[in-house]
Amino acid sequence: MKYIFFGTPKFAATILDKVVDAGMPPLAIVCNPDKPMGRRMVITPPPAKEVILRRQLLGVDVLQPEKIDEAFFSRLKSYEADFFVVAAYGKILPLEVLNLPKLGTIGVHPSLLPKLRGASPIQSAILEGVGLTGVTLFLLDEKVDHGSILSYSVYNMQSSHTYEDLEEILARHAGNLLVKTMPGFSKGEIKPEIQNELEVTFTKKFTTEDGYVSVDNLKKALEGSNPELASLIDRKIKALNPEPGVYTMIENKRTKLLSSAMDKTRLVLKDIQFEGKKPMPFFQYQKPLS
Numbered sequence: 001m002k003y004i005f006f007g008t009p010k011f012a013a014t015i016l017d018k019v020v021d022a023g024m025p026p027l028a029i030v031c032n033p034d035k036p037m038g039r040r041m042v043i044t045p046p047p048a049k050e051v052i053l054r055r056q057l058l059g060v061d062v063l064q065p066e067k068i069d070e071a072f073f074s075r076l077k078s079y080e081a082d083f084f085v086v087a088a089y090g091k092i093l094p095l096e097v098l099n100l101p102k103l104g105t106i107g108v109h110p111s112l113l114p115k116l117r118g119a120s121p122i123q124s125a126i127l128e129g130v131g132l133t134g135v136t137l138f139l140l141d142e143k144v145d146h147g148s149i150l151s152y153s154v155y156n157m158q159s160s161h162t163y164e165d166l167e168e169i170l171a172r173h174a175g176n177l178l179v180k181t182m183p184g185f186s187k188g189e190i191k192p193e194i195q196n197e198l199e200v201t202f203t204k205k206f207t208t209e210d211g212y213v214s215v216d217n218l219k220k221a222l223e224g225s226n227p228e229l230a231s232l233i234d235r236k237i238k239a240l241n242p243e244p245g246v247y248t249m250i251e252n253k254r255t256k257l258l259s260s261a262m263d264k265t266r267l268v269l270k271d272i273q274f275e276g277k278k279p280m281p282f283f284q285y286q287k288p289l290s
Contacts, residue, residue, distance in 0.1 A: 001186040003101075004081045005048075006030040006089040011171045013047035015087050015108065018175020020055060024182060027079050028061035032090050068094060076100055082186055086140060087174065098140050103186065107140040108178070110170040112152055114195040117145035118203035122166050125157065126239035129231070133157055133166075135174040137181055139192055148192030151181045159262070162238045211236070211246040213257060215289050218248050224266030234260045234267055250274070250289060
């Protein structure tokens, strides 16, 4: 079973750790180039590459192309991989790359396809308050999250999950699912199932404007006078932090809403951060909201 793993962020790194733990390391990984991070702009490898370095996997090549060009295509071809696995790589792969391995390319998507196709399935699952989500392995084609399904893993959502919580949980599910699926897939023992287009839903890429909460709505949520609004704001805080972030305007200052919980019908705001200041517990802010 010879494959190449495409993935860059923490989600991909968690998956990669799982497959390596199971004794199924890839021939190579493909991730984004190292980039400056932090105030000191220290050149830092992406999380997926850090897995290879930390575990000293000398037999696994690390490819970090700036662009998908003919030279990179030729390098991929030289591995003669049976299939590729793509999990949050960060670049759009052309069809000629997806079709290069004889068995095609497995996509890892953190939702139960065909639900929540697109850029933000984890955030959208939290924001919409869905009861069930999960991970789907499918064959990548030229359309977004459209290809036939190989396998899936279902997860029961909890209302307390933040984006970072759910990302880690679904990444672990994805890693375990790959470990179960790849051997059978490589032997041709799995029959892909076409997605039901009648059940398709799409997600969008969230922007800064999506994270805005008016101070009037925040007051109502904190008072408990509007339970539905309180629940929506709680889900928004959980879904859209750390990016793009959730904020309101207090005393004409942009104020980040960092964490929250629900107390029956009322929103409980835990941590906030005034512009240019350090995070602080909300209970330390003693003034009326304005």
